[in-house]
Amino acid sequence: MNKPILGSLGRTIQTLRMAKGLSLSQLALDAGLAKSNLSRIEQGEGNPTIETIWRLAVQLDAPFGDLIASVESPLGENGVQVRLIDQSEGNPRVDVYWMSCAPNTVKQSEPHIAGTTETVTLISGKLLAGESNDLHELEIGKAHTFAADVPHCYQTDDSWATLMMVITYAKQSDTKQDDAIQEVQS
Numbered sequence: 001m002n003k004p005i006l007g008s009l010g011r012t013i014q015t016l017r018m019a020k021g022l023s024l025s026q027l028a029l030d031a032g033l034a035k036s037n038l039s040r041i042e043q044g045e046g047n048p049t050i051e052t053i054w055r056l057a058v059q060l061d062a063p064f065g066d067l068i069a070s071v072e073s074p075l076g077e078n079g080v081q082v083r084l085i086d087q088s089e090g091n092p093r094v095d096v097y098w099m100s101c102a103p104n105t106v107k108q109s110e111p112h113i114a115g116t117t118e119t120v121t122l123i124s125g126k127l128l129a130g131e132s133n134d135l136h137e138l139e140i141g142k143a144h145t146f147a148a149d150v151p152h153c154y155q156t157d158d159s160w161a162t163l164m165m166v167i168t169y170a171k172q173s174d175t176k177q178d179d180a181i182q183e184v185q186s
Contacts, residue, residue, distance in 0.1 A: 115170025125161030
């Protein structure tokens with residue numbers, strides 16, 4: 001990610017952390033990061049992985065898309081690229097992503113915020129996806145929905161796979177959602 005994007009990501013994380021009343025030390029501990037690494041991320045100096053951003057989103061009880069909304073190019077690591085396409089401001093919150101997985105990729109994802117589901121639609125290639133203990137072989141054009149608040153996985157064979165991923169977060173109380181949206185937008 002380039003410097004302006006890292007700066008925006010860092011400011012968003014810091015704003016959400018402070019709104020939750022969390023110290024830098026506490027968020028770092030909860031997310032399994034070194035305090036110095038989190039400090040660098042908040043200052044726009046770090047280069048966090050997708051997994052690190054997800055862990056921070058979970059600890060901040062915020063949609064992943066809120067943290068990366070300013071990132072226009074795909075984020076990628078270990079054979080997986082994702083790009084936020086759109087996100088709702090409704091209740092429940094919904095984020096839509098384009099995702100591409102390289103051949104022979106196994107992407108293990110940690111649980112997201114409680115009550116989160118993912119719906120994936122395969123566009124091209126072959127893919128197994130779902131809860132880690134219940135993977136489904138996807139058919140092109142067919143959607144599969146699974147719990148994303150438990151460990152889940154994406155797995156390709158010897159070809160590329162492209163998919164649309166819709167993440168739906170649990171419905172929040174109106175006050176909590178309004179506060180979270182206002183914090184991120186300000």
